[in-house]
Amino acid sequence: MATHPTAAEQPDNTAVRTALWRAAHLRLDPPPHVLEDEIGLRIADPGDDWLRRPDMDPDTTRGFRASIVARARFIEDLIAEQAGRGITQYVILGAGLDTFAQRRPEVACRLQIFEIDQPGPQAWKRRRLAELGLGIPDGLHLVPVDFEAHEDWLQKLTESGFDPGRPAVVVSTGVTMYLTKEATAATLRQVAGLAPGSLLALTFLLPPELIDAADRPGLRRSKEGAQASGTPFISFYAPDEMLAATREAGFADVRHVSGASLADRYFADRPDGLRPSSGEDLVLATA
Numbered sequence: 001m002a003t004h005p006t007a008a009e010q011p012d013n014t015a016v017r018t019a020l021w022r023a024a025h026l027r028l029d030p031p032p033h034v035l036e037d038e039i040g041l042r043i044a045d046p047g048d049d050w051l052r053r054p055d056m057d058p059d060t061t062r063g064f065r066a067s068i069v070a071r072a073r074f075i076e077d078l079i080a081e082q083a084g085r086g087i088t089q090y091v092i093l094g095a096g097l098d099t100f101a102q103r104r105p106e107v108a109c110r111l112q113i114f115e116i117d118q119p120g121p122q123a124w125k126r127r128r129l130a131e132l133g134l135g136i137p138d139g140l141h142l143v144p145v146d147f148e149a150h151e152d153w154l155q156k157l158t159e160s161g162f163d164p165g166r167p168a169v170v171v172s173t174g175v176t177m178y179l180t181k182e183a184t185a186a187t188l189r190q191v192a193g194l195a196p197g198s199l200l201a202l203t204f205l206l207p208p209e210l211i212d213a214a215d216r217p218g219l220r221r222s223k224e225g226a227q228a229s230g231t232p233f234i235s236f237y238a239p240d241e242m243l244a245a246t247r248e249a250g251f252a253d254v255r256h257v258s259g260a261s262l263a264d265r266y267f268a269d270r271p272d273g274l275r276p277s278s279g280e281d282l283v284l285a286t287a
Contacts, residue, residue, distance in 0.1 A: 009120040013229045015096030016044045017055055018174060021065045022072065027051060028058050028065070029274055034266045035069040035076070039099040043128045055225065063218060063277025070262040070276045075171055075201060076100060076107075078284075082169050082199060083110045089168035091157065092116065093187070094175040097125065101140045112139050114162055116153055119144035154190050167197035167287075174280075177205045177233040178226075181245070184235065188249035191287065198287040200251070203280050207236040211279040219279050242283050251285035 019040030026033055028051075041050075055061060079090055079100070088111055092098055095115035101108045115122070122144045129135060136142065143160045145153045158164055170191050176184050191200045208216050223233050237245075239256045246254045263276045 009124050011044065011097060011121045011124055012118075012231065014174065014226070014231060015121070016046065018068055019044050019097040019099075020046060020050055020053070020056060021061070021068045024051065024056055024058075024061075024065055025069045030272055032270075033069075034066075035073045037072070037099055037103060039102050039134075040097045042132055043097050043099070043125065045128070060218070060221075062274065063215060064222070066263075066267065066274050067259065067276035067280055070259070070266050071173055071203060071280065071282070073266055074257070074262055074282070075173065076104065078199075078201060079111075079169060079171075080104075080107050083107050087167050087169055087197070087199070088112060089162060089166060090114070091162070091168055091170040093153070093170065093172040096121075096174075101137055102129075102134055105137075108137065108139060112141065112161065114141045114143050114157055114160060116143045116145050116157065118148075119146055165195055167195045167199075169199045169201070170194070171201045173201075173203045176202065176237070177235055178231055179235060181235050181237075185245055185249060188246055188251075188285075192250035192285070194287050196287055200246075200285045200287075201282060202242075202246075202285070203282050204237040204242050205233065205235075206279050206281060207238060210238060212277075215277040215279055218277055239281060239283075242281075246283050246285045249285075251287055253286040255284045257282040257284055 022035060022037040023041035026036060026038060050056065090111045091114045093116050095117045098115060101113050117125075122142050126136070126142055141160045143156055145151050145156045147153070154164070162168070172187070188200070191198065208219055211219060226233050239258075243254050243256055258281050259276055259278055267275050
């Protein structure tokens with residue numbers, strides 16, 4: 001008898017939505033495309049009518065779709081730059097349906113990539129990669145960490161071949177809003193303790209009063225949807241608060257990257273007017 005995966009063995013709803021928005025950018029928005037990723041769509045396998053999902057609405061989710069591809073493009077440019085400078089380890093916290101290793105082999109071949117995620121969803125992703133014939137490249141390490149059981153992700157990472165004595169790029173996108181501020185502070189301290197020269201790129205959600213008024217209804221809908229999915233938004237940060245938390249964790253150099261700066265970088269002068277919604281910024285920190 002065929003068995004169906006339990007909820008714990010399936011990808012997180014937010015991970016699937018992110019993958020689908022990246023693919024929707026190619027289907028709904030005219031060139032030039034900021035990011036080209038349909039592998040995540042293939043992994044998610046959402047069915048032929050996925051573009052009819054309410055959370056894929058071409059108009060109401062336009063800014064979110066642009067935000068997702070903007071942050072992904074920024075991270076990929078950052079990884080390529082750091083690989084060019086000799087960093088050889090790339091850690092993705094809460095990897096979800098990340099497809100960098102599959103789409104960017106010319107950069108990935110110079111790196112040891114460590115994807116950290118919950119055991120069930122990661123095992124599901126491993127199966128899907130095999131079913132699609134993509135497999136696991138030699139330099140890609142899928143590291144299951146049961147955060148709910150308070151497993152030490154850094155210990156699990158080291159057991160998977162990560163060298164804490166060598167610098168790394170550590171990336172966490174779309175995660176901090178689901179964590180307590182204490183949990184994020186603990187992660188910041190762990191990353192700050194890595195080898196000198198290690199770089200952290202972390203996204204965070206701004207409180208509603210700091211985002212453009214036109215984007216507040218969309219944020220409210222996202223917050224309500226996250227609550228209904230069982231993954232509520234619980235932490236928002238003003239930029240100064242996140243910068244202070246990052247410095248307090250022990251980072252030597254800290255920089256704020258606004259969502260507006262990504263919009264200017266990747267979406268300037270588009271004839272269709274596509275532009276990321278406000279509400280998510282990044283911090284870059286060097287140990």
